[in-house]
Amino acid sequence: MEIINPKSTRIGWIGTGVMGRSMCSQLLKAGYRTSVFNRTPSKMNDLLSLGASACSSPREVALQSDVVFSMVGYPSDVEEVILGEAGALAGLAPGCAIVDMTTSRPGLAVRIADEALAKGVMALDAPVSGGDIGAREARLSIMVGGVAEAFEALMPLWKLMGTTYVFHGSAGSGQHAKMVNQILIGSSMVGLCEAMLYAKQAGLDPELVLKSVSTGAAGSWTLSNLTPRILKRDFAPGFFVDHFVKDLSIAIDEAEKLGLKLPGLSNAKRAYEYLQSLGHGSSGTQSLILAIAKQNGIDW
Amino acid sequence: MEIINPKSTRIGWIGTGVMGRSMCSQLLKAGYRTSVFNRTPSKMNDLLSLGASACSSPREVALQSDVVFSMVGYPSDVEEVILGEAGALAGLAPGCAIVDMTTSRPGLAVRIADEALAKGVMALDAPVSGGDIGAREARLSIMVGGVAEAFEALMPLWKLMGTTYVFHGSAGSGQHAKMVNQILIGSSMVGLCEAMLYAKQAGLDPELVLKSVSTGAAGSWTLSNLTPRILKRDFAPGFFVDHFVKDLSIAIDEAEKLGLKLPGLSNAKRAYEYLQSLGHGSSGTQSLILAIAKQNGIDW
Numbered sequence: 001m002e003i004i005n006p007k008s009t010r011i012g013w014i015g016t017g018v019m020g021r022s023m024c025s026q027l028l029k030a031g032y033r034t035s036v037f038n039r040t041p042s043k044m045n046d047l048l049s050l051g052a053s054a055c056s057s058p059r060e061v062a063l064q065s066d067v068v069f070s071m072v073g074y075p076s077d078v079e080e081v082i083l084g085e086a087g088a089l090a091g092l093a094p095g096c097a098i099v100d101m102t103t104s105r106p107g108l109a110v111r112i113a114d115e116a117l118a119k120g121v122m123a124l125d126a127p128v129s130g131g132d133i134g135a136r137e138a139r140l141s142i143m144v145g146g147v148a149e150a151f152e153a154l155m156p157l158w159k160l161m162g163t164t165y166v167f168h169g170s171a172g173s174g175q176h177a178k179m180v181n182q183i184l185i186g187s188s189m190v191g192l193c194e195a196m197l198y199a200k201q202a203g204l205d206p207e208l209v210l211k212s213v214s215t216g217a218a219g220s221w222t223l224s225n226l227t228p229r230i231l232k233r234d235f236a237p238g239f240f241v242d243h244f245v246k247d248l249s250i251a252i253d254e255a256e257k258l259g260l261k262l263p264g265l266s267n268a269k270r271a272y273e274y275l276q277s278l279g280h281g282s283s284g285t286q287s288l289i290l291a292i293a294k295q296n297g298i299d300w
Numbered sequence: 301m302e303i304i305n306p307k308s309t310r311i312g313w314i315g316t317g318v319m320g321r322s323m324c325s326q327l328l329k330a331g332y333r334t335s336v337f338n339r340t341p342s343k344m345n346d347l348l349s350l351g352a353s354a355c356s357s358p359r360e361v362a363l364q365s366d367v368v369f370s371m372v373g374y375p376s377d378v379e380e381v382i383l384g385e386a387g388a389l390a391g392l393a394p395g396c397a398i399v400d401m402t403t404s405r406p407g408l409a410v411r412i413a414d415e416a417l418a419k420g421v422m423a424l425d426a427p428v429s430g431g432d433i434g435a436r437e438a439r440l441s442i443m444v445g446g447v448a449e450a451f452e453a454l455m456p457l458w459k460l461m462g463t464t465y466v467f468h469g470s471a472g473s474g475q476h477a478k479m480v481n482q483i484l485i486g487s488s489m490v491g492l493c494e495a496m497l498y499a500k501q502a503g504l505d506p507e508l509v510l511k512s513v514s515t516g517a518a519g520s521w522t523l524s525n526l527t528p529r530i531l532k533r534d535f536a537p538g539f540f541v542d543h544f545v546k547d548l549s550i551a552i553d554e555a556e557k558l559g560l561k562l563p564g565l566s567n568a569k570r571a572y573e574y575l576q577s578l579g580h581g582s583s584g585t586q587s588l589i590l591a592i593a594k595q596n597g598i599d600w
Contacts, residue, residue: 106502129516141516166512168504176502177512183495184518190564191487195480198551201558202406202476204468212466212477216429216441217539218484220520239517251498258501260596263571264490267563296560 010035011157012065014058014081014088015102016043018237019128020071022135023101025050026160035064037081058082062091067154068098074246075104082112094120097150101142103127103182103247106172106254113146113171122150125171127178128162132238133225139163143181145173179254182247185285186268188222193271193289196230197296206231226286233300235280235287242281245272306331311457312365314358314381314388315402316343318537319428320371322435323401325350326460335364337381358382362391367454368398374546375404382412394420397450401442403427403482403547406472406554413446413471422450425471427478428462432538433525439463443481445473479554482547485585486568488522493589496530497596506531526586533600535580535587542581545572 009032013024016038028034028050036052037060038044044054055061058081062068068088070081078100082088088098089112098116100109100123109125116123124146134140140162144151151167158165168177195218199209210231214223229235248269255262275283275291293300309332313324316338328334328350337355338344344354355361358381362368368388370381378400382388388398389412398416400409400423409425416423424446434440440462444451451467458465468477495518499509510531514523529535548569555562575583575591593600 129513129518131517134516141512143512164512164515166508168508168512173502173504176499176504177509179502180495180499180504180509181513181516181518183498184491184513184520184523187487187491187494187564188518188520191484191491194487194560194562194564195483198483198555198558198560198562199476199480201560202473202479202554204473204476204480208466208468209477209480212441212443212464212468213429213481213484215464216434216481217431217521217525218429218481218488220484220488220522221517222520223484225517254502255498258498260494260498260501262494262498262592263567264487264494264564267567271563292562 012061012068015072057086059091106175125174143177237284312361312368315372357386359391406475425474443477537584
């Protein structure tokens with residue numbers, strides 16, 4: 001597979017939500033000929049104005065592409081857009097590649113890889129970290145599992161979307177690496193919200209506390225990037241609560257399969273499910289402060 | 301109080317362990333005349349060779365000083381070296397300052413401030429974050445509560461020990477800010493160890509995973525600084541488990557006084573107490589991986 005010439009490689013992109021739209025636009029701006037599909041057609045408009053052509057199914061995208069990327073919501077969506085009757089695999093020719101960038105189940109990545117292999121198609125699971133900002137600024141970390149040859153061949157494309165791209169091994173490895181990432185973020189968010197609630201109740205100025213704690217051993221990406229949003233009561237989604245609950249559920253299921261009990265992860269999942277039950281599924285993950293405050297009878 | 305002239309201001313330092321020794325040495329190297337006391341006299345040797353003079357009690361230190369710093373282990377030690385019969389307050393003249401840099405109880409800081417005020421002495425609570433590295437490199441974050449005038453007067457000294465120094469308000473505020481810091485680190489350490497255990501059990505290469513997750517939204521000081529030690533099985537103390545259990549216990553007590561239930565903090569405390577019960581009180585906080593692995597029946 002020859003990927004490096006923008007003129008000759010045809011890209012397909014399935015799923016043009018907050019993340020997918022920004023990521024796909026990097027490829028379009030680099031000159032790649034791109035076909036796109038999204039369940040809600042209006043969400044394709046930005047990409048069409050950049051020169052993408054719209055398709056009416058994932059299969060139609062695949063028929064016009066050498067490499068198809070998917071970035072959708074849930075494992076059930078991944079299954080439909082890749083393995084379904086009108087899915088991408090039904091339209092890809094042998095020697096082409098299918099790359100799922102959704103955060104999804106490692107076991108599903110293995111199943112896709114098997115079905116792709118049977119058709120002579122190379123599959124990669126390649127979930128990302130870095131959020132909406134990382135996608136817009138092409139600064140994502142991309143965690144890849146599957147066919148090593150395809151990972152190497154797609155190098156020019158990883159470089160257009162991210163700053164870190166690591167091959168972790170066989171199919172599902174990228175998803176496992178992403179679970180590691182989400183386990184870290186889950187406990188980090190719980191600590192952040194508990195700490196800010198403590199600061200408020202202790203009568204401290206939260207801006208001054210942030211200054212004190214962000215440069216030392218407590219410093220983190222979440223602290224520096226999400227605490228300012230919490231203090232401004234800006235709960236707009238960089239990353240949806242609904243999607244994070246999905247991720248944490250996958251992480252716990254996988255941990256159980258590996259024989260692991262992880263109380264910090266379980267606690268994070270409980271807290272985010274409670275937040276979801278309060279009607280914040282479409283808010284950003286930083287809205288966890290509202291749930292932890294409410295559990296303590298406090299209005300944030 | 302005139303602090304800015306190294307020739308005329310006499311410094312006292314009580315407690316010359318890992319942290320205190322490095323911090324005091326910054327003041328000595330800047331030319332301040334310094335008297336020191338430590339319960340185990342041999343731990344003063346490094347500072348004596350830099351020109352400090354040894355005393356046989358905190359009171360004796362105070363009799364020769366305009367500003368006395370304490371950096372000891374537990375609140376009971378703070379009480380003894382500041383408020384005890386041979387403590388620093390017994391030797392300080394009116395107009396002088398006492399600065400406790402130990403991580404200790406906010407309520408004790410208030411009591412010290414009250415007793416100091418009665419003697420015309422200005423008290424500050426000024427715990428730090430940044431660990432052994434931060435102390436050696438004078439890159440600490442110093443969180444200060446107490447008499448604002450004393451905080452301002454001591455500015456030249458904060459600058460010799462740290463890069464961030466914030467005044468948080470009345471006595472005890474510095475300790476409260478430090479609790480915010482420790483709440484953040486507690487959950488962060490739990491997440492880090494659970495994530496690394498997941499990575500190991502999922503068959504991932506932990507070095508590659510660290511590369512993937514440390515630059516994105518899961519990035520943190522603990523991840524970048526302590527994971528490499530975990531992967532090398534280097535459990536030497538930057539920060540003692542025993543001291544961190546003390547800090548987490550204070551944080552939980554204070555949270556309860558503020559009417560807060562913080563499950564992430566409680567879980568971190570339980571995990572560290574279990575680690576302590578395994579005989580790791582004198583190991584570094586990164587040894588938490590051993591406890592979480594053992595709870596899952598895994599040898600790290």
